[in-house]
Amino acid sequence: MTQSNQELLASDTASYHGLKEGILYHLRYTLALRPEQATKRDWWLCLSMAVKDRIVDDMVDTQDRHNQDNVRRLYYLSMEYLMGRMLVNNVHNVGVFNEAQRALESLGLEWDEICDVEVDMGLGNGGLGRLAACFLDSLATMDFPAIGYGIYYEFGLFKQEFQYGKQIEHPDTWINYGTPWEIVRSEYAQPVQYYGRVEDSYDSFGNYHPRWVDTKSVLGIPHDIPVAGYDTKTVNFLRLWSSRSTEDFDLDEFNNGDYVEAVRSKAIGETISKVLYPNDKTENGKELRLVQQYFFVACSLADILRRFERSNGSNWDALPDKAAVQLNDTHPTIAIVELMRILVDDKRLHWDHAWGLVTRIFAYTNHTLLPEALEKWSVALLNKVLPRHLQLIFEINHRFMVQVEAQWPDRDDIKADMSIIEEGPHRSVRMAHLAVVGSHTVNGVAALHSQLLKSDLFPRFHALYPNKFTNKTNGITPRRWLLNCNPELTALFEQYGIESDWPKNLERLRKLESLADDPVFQEAFMAVKHQKKQALARVIFDECGIEVDSTALFDVQIKRLHEYKRQHLTLLNILTIYHRLLNNPDLDIVPRVFIFGAKAAPGYALAKTIIHAINAVADVVNNDGRIQGKLKVVFLPNYRVSLAAKIIPAADLSEQISTAGKEASGTGNMKLALNGALTIGTLDGANVEIREEVGEENIFIFGLSIEEVQALDRHGYNPHQYYQQDEELRNAIDWLCSGYFSPNEPHAFDDIRAALLEHGDQFKAMADYRTYMECQQKVDAVYRDPSRWARMAILNTARMAKFSSDRTIQEYAREIWNLPACSVS
Template sequence: MTKRIGAPVVPLLGDDVESIKYALSSHLLYTVGKEPVNATARDWFMAAAHTVRDRVTEHWMPTLNRYYQDDRKRVYYLSMEFLIGRTLVNSLINLGIYDNVRTAITELGQDFDEVAAWEVEAALGNGGLGRLAACLLDSMATIGVAGFGYGIRYDYGMFTQHVEHGWQVESPENWLRYGNPWEFPRPGVIYPVRFGGKVIHYRDALGHARSQWVDAEEVMAMAFDVPVPGYGGKVVNNLRLWSAKSTREFDLKYFNAGNYIEAVRDKNESETLSKVLYPSDMTDRGKELRFKQEYFFVAASIQDILGRFRKSHSDWSLLPDKVAIQLNDTHPALVVAELMRVLVDEHQIEWSKAGDITRRCCAYTNHTLLPEALETWPVDLFQRVLPRHLEIVYQMNHEFLQGVRYRHPGDSELLRRVSLIAEEGGQRVRMAHLAVIGSHKVNGVAAIHTGLMKSTIFSDFEHLSPGKITNKTNGVTPRRWLLAANPRLSRLITEKIGDSWITDLDQLRKLEKLADNKAFRKAFAEVKRANKDSLAAMMSMRLGVDVDVESLFDVQVKRIHEYKRQLLNVLHVVTRYNRIRTNPLLNPVPRTVIIGGKAAPGYHIAKLIIKLINDIAEVVNNDPQVGRTLKVVFVPNYNVSTAELVMPAADLSEQISTAGTEASGTGNMKMSMNGALTIGTWDGANVEICEEVGEENMFLFGLTAQEVARRRMDGHDAQAAVAANPELAHALDLIGSGFFSPDQPDRHRQLVDILTSGGDHYLLTADYPLYMAAQDRVDQTYRDPEDWTRKAILNVARMGKFSSDRTVAEYAREIWNAI
């Protein structure tokens, strides 16, 4: 059998077990260079990866060719992070060959699970931002959007997190140590990226004012392509990652003089641009490196995007009809200035026309409401690194403010607020403002988040351009987060309703009628128990902590940050511990509290919270009076692979951020989709999950975003709140007095001070009584296993809205115009 890929005719690769066994053996010999007798499980993984990659590739090339032949509008998703996780199992599932490959590996005498476990997770992201990007790429390929991801091929991820004596310790995340079998290096796709230099202004032969950026230093961006198969395997899109390469390998005169370090200095400095995800910005050098990183991947991506467009089109006015550029947060916001520069300076397009083209191509996704998290860059740094882009920013700002001034004469405060240049504390370029005025659409990622965007951080822009800000609630791919991560539950669902839910998650609604079926509840509970067994085994093996799988698995896994309120979780744990110790007749519901997440290396308070969690675990887990009724487990180096174990095993999903601070959350979706009940605030996507699932099937509590704003405005009296609640006061006293840190009694005093004399900005003391009441409702519900399981089934059944397929379809129809 043959098929056509472009012009040549090539034989189809077989997907039957025998063909796959032959391919595995061939790759083991010819790609890995090993024979079965001395091959390790890692060697077999490499053989399996290349076997699967071959089959992905045979659909990849025709997909890209069809896009050219059909002259499809292409969507370019630019993100500093793509947290794609392990690729082998996900690709097998999307290609529909999981069972055959598993059988083939088994028949060759290998343990499939051991082989798959040798895959090193791609360290291309850190948290929800990067995981969302990966989900959207999966959905673009699945629903047939011509989508391309652009990012940076980091040599090292953010860091690998270890815990030593309870403290977070960071080490380099060298994920490329053994190579990456999924990528295709493209040495022929390489672009110059410039920094520094100066700008020359002149008039051309026709008298038009022109600008030329000259005398800049160059670094080269080389492409590495990673194919992204959609479910069914027929559409395979592309993730293109840029790696920094020096324009010259070394200086021969230094080398000949024996100064080897100096000889390669320029090469090493150039290539630091793609060394590590999020270099620390605690120093001026770190700030400059991060700024250069952002421009590096933007400049390379724009050259690639425009080069592809020019292969088929010569009319620049068609660019918005053929190109959509989605800015995932402000990291790629320099796209606006760079696209303007290329159009105006390199292609002599008139300024206003270039502005119109740029705005119609670009759209911006906002991920934060925290003003301190909105990126700004010092003007002097901008001037030194990107002098021409600063001129463009100034000109865009001047014209924008002229328009505002015309519509709102005399309103100098409005001009100050919407200016691209912040003047307070030194001039800084506001990257979110640049993204807003340089885009035709701006979106939030949950209904409440978008509403707050309109009423708070971007209220002026909403007033100036009504309708520009829109909502696109996040979603997660059910292929990764249910089908692959939870095969036990996936099989049970498919047995009952068929497999159409895999690409149409609304089909899960058919499970509703089974929530009252006793036999189905029993099967569902057995699946959850088996998943808890798997997670418990991992925690026992990796962490040496044995837990009761009959206990309620209470899970909070996300970045460690004050606004995400891991400290509120800790206060509940300490209060629960106090209740058990002081009341031997209490008969509490057994709990295993599982917390995971990384703290930014320079974020002292977050790292101290991790230490407190581990200090409490050390005391609680070794207290014979508590026994198995309460365990606390901190899971280090939380990543996608760990999440795939945690999400299916969770009974309770902790989503307890201060209302108005969490843009959306996707962990809340993943855990609900896997049958966990949510305890959460009225924040982010919790609100929409509640609308779908029903408040009676969740445990919502706490101040609303509006109440939080009023409480802060009126002045929250944290000390009075503590004094009014003896359990809270006792918990804080134990933490602050050194009960959990006898070797250093004042170790956690700072955390207590933040919640009391520090004003408690994130209002933990205000929400504590309501949180404790919600936790009491959790206990009461968990005591009735039939009722708990019924609610868990309804959570799964009503999660159809939160598929990233729906999210992408909305983007494609309403922002990208790409369906």
């Protein structure tokens, strides 16, 4: 054994003993338990705390270094962080995975059983939140000084259950028993004001300085989640704010017997951080969303400025040199106005001076082309909740309109189109316009999406600010989405000589290209895939009671349930295949298991109907012996990060079938391809770039292009034409809505038919149906050739380096944030 190997073994042994001692220490002194009393959750807690001890050491050193050097920091503002489980990710990132496994085994415990105890952090919904989590991982891994800011939701989006095939929402009580990963920082609590009125006021020099008075207030309490980088000493953190009332309960009311009134004000104040995305179908729901957004933004900016002033005093000209703030979608846009309020009202800077600082600090990432997803707040609501901010928005807009007038004189139509204020019977504030005007850079998240921002969504803004718009294609962290979730495949990499630093340098996987035609490697690669499919089959049986054949093609569609993502198009495919099989039981097709995972927003009725329809069809198909098990349909409930980590490595086919021009990027497409799933998809979002990277011969593309979608819209799209001309399509829709699959509710799925026919099929499912079916036939044919399929799968894994979030973050740091790295020794 060489000297270096001996030193490595000694280090690993010391680390293993240290972890074991740490586990037993926390069992005794933190939980006050003896080993024989401990449950699996107790052991998980103690291991997590032992690992956290190591992370905190590096976190303290990291923050000391950043503070001493007075570094420029990136502050990432996001309403969502879909962190998932933390333990496995952390033991990999701090380099103690093997030692942690050994420590548990020496205590007579099973690694997988202990890890499965952990509950996903309920801090996000879908791709937006998962992207933010990946970015935090990459920021720390690449040694960039950064802090994420968000809300410490007591209840996540919701826990999904199916009753009679219908989505039922239950509170996601992820924090019921606490989390070992947080550090509560009560000393950095921040007060936040709401409501009230604006009072005219003048200073001693006769200058007008309005005062925001008669406000209500709450307190924001910070909870820090350490974010350890991979193979580095850098540990950044995610700071999440929980709301606490500034009013204690009324003792007099309590003593008089009015217990409800005694705590009313306190309860209202602490509602703010209760739930992720309260239903905004009601006025109260809209108001709570606005209050939530301002709450976390106000807390975060106060914290940023506290940190700045500690090191720089009141030298406000230095603020843009020390702080870069990224707005993750429109949700945090009120931050632009809040910083103006602080600088103008509190710090007494002149308007032009303050605005010059603000527009050098903020950058905005747009995540959607859907008009309904671009937030607007009514002027009336803003005037009620944030009256001073509304005044500032009107002033920002007035000055902006002067710019527009200078560019396009006497063009009131252009002014109306570009104004931050949307006129009409109910005036509203366009938050996306405010984000563009108040930011120095606006980026899309895939090449196609960024082009459409300039040509379709913000064409006038692009003409006015030609250098403001750029692209930053999304990415995923290969630590979470390959190293952690597919250790069997990464072990194969090691066996075939892939350098061990590949999780930090995904280009290393390019070496797999030379093995793509090697029959031995193909067999080994697909053996891993089959192993993961067997594991998923067990999950499906445990969760749904459905037996599936792990040799069948696993066709996976996992994402938020939305019409534009077109889960209902996959449903039409399932109905067509089922009909073919019933009419020809000997039909020669590759056995297929369709696997769905998705949540529908509680107020999105049609999305919930689509879930019900898929489950109803599944119930019939899965119990029909006539089709000889050639087709199965599974909808796994409560889709979340930890479930995705089990589905993604097992997928054969990745459904990325959104209407061209509707999906900003997608990140599920990247995770699935990285794990050797082949994509069937439209030329939408990042699918375009995935095709460029993996080669058009290694992906299945179908459907209308963005230009063809736009042409249909211009010339008048008639879904009835497709319905009348395609017998299989017509049969699928009529059959679904006949009551055959829902005999107790014969009209249960009429809304799907109405959306496809009477309401114009906004997302062109009818137009893409036939090419989708034909493309699925190609999938069937290729799957019959194991060598060809294996080659395509291997090349997908080998060629995904572009889609590492490390690459994305490096581009942001270099081209938007001007953010130097700062390594911690």
